[in-house]
Amino acid sequence: MKLNRRKFITRLLVAVASIEALFLIKGSVNKVASASATNNLFNAGKASSFDTNKLYPFLTGQFFLKRFEDGGFLAMSFKCTHLGCVVNTNSQTGGFNCPCHASQFNKFGEVLSAPATRPLDYFPITIEKGELLIDTKTPIRRSSFDKSQLTYV
Ligand code: FES
Structure with missing residues (x-):
């Protein structure tokens, strides 16, 4: 051609x-x-839009946002601290179960039953103009829960 x-x-x-x-x-x-x-901050939305004593899963951020009775927020990682499987919520305990090797965690992410040996990691939360910003690139290891891990408006 x-x-x-x-x-x-x-x-x-x-x-x-x-x-x-x-x-x-x-x-x-x-x-x-x-x-x-x-x-690296994940905007979870207005703090005022979250009810107390409830758990909110954020699939894209891979964390659970818990607002406790006193209004404090805690963002916990989906990843089990044993070998990294994604944990499920346990509606009866308010905590979490790992489907891989049966570790269990309470509502604060602390270990209730092994093989996991440490609580779920949590992420720092900052509040700007009433919005919750979760630093999902900076998981924090801990040996137990204490109130200093909570963020308040
Ligand atoms: S990965 Fe969760 S118990 Fe093993």
Whole structure:
């Protein structure tokens, strides 16, 4: 098949424009990715929207947000501290069960039964303009629960 000069130049221009568009799209995707990578805070929403004595799972953040009776917030990791399986909530105890090797945790994330030996990790919470910001890239290990781990409005 023969191409005349006009068709060749048109196709060449379309190809160059397509390549430029690809680089523009790639550049903007990279900017979005790096912005979220440098800002590791997960916005869970308005603190006032969470009832006391309730547990809220955040699938994308991979944590449970617990608001205790006194209004304090605790963000606990989904990951079992034994070998990292995702724990389930236990509606009877208000705590968590691990489906892999049967570790159990209470509502504060403390170990009720082995093989896990330490409580669920928790994440720092800051409150800005009434919004709960969870630092999901900084899990904190602990040996037990104490009230200093709670965040208040
Ligand atoms: S990973 Fe949870 S008990 Fe083993």
